[in-house]
Amino acid sequence: MLKIPPPILVLILVISNYFSSKKIDLIVxxxxxxxxxxxxxxxxxxxxxxxxxxxxxxxxxxPIKFKKVNKLVTSGIYKYSRNPMYLGLLMIVISTSIFxxxxxxxxxxxxxxFWINRFxxxxxxxxxxxxxxxxxxxxxxxxxxxx
Numbered sequence: 062m063l064k065i066p067p068p069i070l071v072l073i074l075v076i077s078n079y080f081s082s083k084k085i086d087l088i089v090x091x092x093x094x095x096x097x098x099x100x101x102x103x104x105x106x107x108x109x110x111x112x113x114x115x116x117x118x119x120x121x122x123x124p125i126k127f128k129k130v131n132k133l134v135t136s137g138i139y140k141y142s143r144n145p146m147y148l149g150l151l152m153i154v155i156s157t158s159i160f161x162x163x164x165x166x167x168x169x170x171x172x173x174x175f176w177i178n179r180f181x182x183x184x185x186x187x188x189x190x191x192x193x194x195x196x197x198x199x200x201x202x203x204x205x206x207x208x
Contacts, residue, residue, distance in 0.1 A: 065180075066124055066125050081166055087163050089162070099156075103149075103152050107152060108145075114136070114138070114139065115134060124146075133196060140204065142207060147182070150173070151177075154170050155170045174207075186201070
């Protein structure tokens with residue numbers, strides 16, 4: 062199975078948004094740069110909390126080596142989203158999609174969600190269910206995957 066770390070996937074999508082803006086006509090909307098900046102800011106802020114939570118809990122934040130997870134984190138932002146790091150990364154992709162707004166850039170957040178759901182989150186959920194059993198299954202019933 063192809064394992065692309067989510068931050069690398071974000072980088073690929075951001076770069077592709079940039080290069081598509083050089084080849085495909087841009088769409089202009091009111092306050093486009095401001096909206097893009099606000100989305101970027103939200104994305105970064107959403108990323109900070111779960112990273113600090115994982116560090117405080119002394120568990121791995123490495124999305125490729127997720128099998129090194131030794132604790133199920135369900136507090137803080139994890140009460141509202143099972144995947145706030147991916148949500149933060151999605152917000153960053155959306156921000157660049159808005160900044161370089163064109164027909165192609167509109168698809169990059171969709172590609173990100175598809176890829177992360179299919180190739181990252183599903184594998185993590187299987188592992189976490191095996192590792193934490195009923196505790197994780199109960200958490201899944203109380204907390205949504207994204208928001």
